[in-house]
Amino acid sequence: MSVTFKIKQAASTAIKELYQVDIAPSGVLVNATNPEFEGDYTVVLFAFIKQLKKSPEVLGNEIGGWLVQQHPSMFSSFNIIKGFLNLVIADAYWVNFLQEQHSNHKFGIKEHTGKKLMVEYSSPNTNKPLHLGHLRNNFLGWSVAEIYKTNGYDTVKTCIVNDRGVHICKSMIAWQMFGNGATPQSTNTKGDHFVGDYYVKFNDAYKLEVEQLIAAGKTKEEAEKQAPIMKATQQMLLDWEAGNPAVIELWKEMNSWVYSGFDVTYKTIGSDFDKTYYESNTYLLGKKIVAEGLTKGVFTQEEDNSVWIDLTNDGLDKKIVQRKDGTSVYITQDIGLAEQKFEEYGCDKSIYVIGDEQNYHMKVLKLICQKLQLPSADGIEHLSYGMVELPTGKMKSREGTVVDADDIVNEMITISKQRTEELGKVKDFSEDELKNLYTTIGLGALKFFLLRVDPKKKMIFNPEESIDFHGFTGPFVQYTYARIKSVLRKLEDVGSGNLEVDFNNHSLLKLEKDVIITLEQFPTVIEEAAQENDPSKIAIYVFNLAKTFNSFYVEHAIAKAENEEKKILRTSLATLTASVIKTAMHLLGIAVPERM
RNA sequence: GGUCUGGUAGCUCAGUUGGAUAGAGCAACAGCCUUCUAAGCUGUGGGUCAUUGGUUCGAAUCCAAUCCGGAUCACCA
Structure with missing residues (x-):
């Protein structure tokens, strides 16, 4: 259970105990404390002052006092600024968290829920090679499937090939x-x-x-x-x-x-x-559904035998679902395929990774399925993503401005080779190891770049400037991982102690605590990423974690810490950070190198 | 024209159901490698959150209007 949720619960209970007023934990707003004030998390009190008829100061003192008194192992102190109740979480709480999780390689990964997810992505045409837009689609689809897997879903990845x-x-x-x-x-x-x-x-x-x-x-x-x-x-x-x-x-x-x-x-x-579906096999689907829809009265047949659905009451248009010659149209095939997929796999949820130019189509698809009361209907979700554009505007094949997928991948690998050679840190690597490393870094940069942006928004790709290996990038995170692993390898050589040291009265330094607080948020971030079908949440988080760790790393020694206690604490801190980076990057489809 | 969607630093982007003085990265400038990997770290400058009005203790966030982009409104898929 996350810290913020525990705080919400505790605050809710406090209000119930102190004032006999019911406020659900979800109704309590908890934010990270503004850095200029003392505290880790802040309860925003404004929402309650009217209902409880108390001034923010009184309310804050009473709730804060109750929290510290009732949960001394969690809250060490509090202060009130205006309507903000700033809570200092006890160092022992953070240390305890670290002790419990530091060697848990599955931190953030949930148990199986028995729920099933289908993700349809990639969906290429067979008349031309893939381009940058397809890469965004592929990376998103793969990542979303993985994110759901981590949230306890069984996943089925499918592809519909437009082959005719x-x-x-x-x-x-x-x-x-x-x-x-x-x-x-x-x-x-x-x-x-x-x-x-x-x-x-x-x-x-x-x-x-x-x-x-x-x-x-x-x-x-x-x-x-x-x-x-x-x-x-x-x-x-x-x-x-x-x-x-x-x-x-x-x-x-x-x-x-x-x-x-x-x-x-x-x-x-x-x-x-x-599972791969081929449109040459599915393009005739849907006739049976049209017949059923007619008997149910969902569809109506015109004099020329064409079949329609009227969606004007739902704010949409009239749509044809079958031509007068009896053949299916695009939307009908999709309905048929949705049903076929459901019959074959029975997934609770079915995510379609498709560009935002098909928003209207997907809305119609779901609505028709619902009107037909198909079992697959409510699980349909459209992961709508924006186009990838160039600084000069849209990519146009006619003008030769399409960024080819194979080209850009190769270019990224070439650049990563150059950078690696310039730095000269892995001169002892074999040919194979080098090749793997270049691919890992090059693809890492590309995937991170395409996934770090909110999928719904269109994004601009600048071939000269966009691909960077510094800052908010894949290689930055990969580097942080490699550096941690390097330190841990050295610790193994000298033999590190275990965590049996008594940390009860251990006081954490600011930078140590910053890293632990960030680590603790990981499970929550994974949940949010799934809820919103948004891998960029993971990318932003893992970058933030790497950055926070790096700030800590340059300031405090791990292997050569001041004393044994600090050494053990920081080792476990580094171990968990590496593990979370690896898991998070995996969710983005990005591998992390042991050295780079 | 209808519907949907976007407009935040020079550039690329974050910004949770409304919360404290709007944040990162890049670029610019100034520093930090005899000490665990400098693909790193620290600092400085940079903003009328498109515009106007409204809602309230409080608005980048909600509402309305306007301006400027984009998508869509096929018996193509």
């Missing part, structure tokens, strides 16, 4: 026209990039044809419709849907190239999935 449709056919047509039988192997190109190149070639050829048609007197609209390459593409989609063997064969082959490319990228960045 016009965009795929574009790459296929371009390959038929310009490929001359080339393959990723024959050109020594990564499969997803290989196919992506033909997607670009398609667009170039299409643009040219449209220009020629316009020059021949067509309107822009006519030209776009009549361009031969576009007509061929649409014909190919029809052939695909009709099951034309040659088209299906080509489609399978080109997709397999893309998957082999994706596999490499996923392996590097650490994305993995328990």
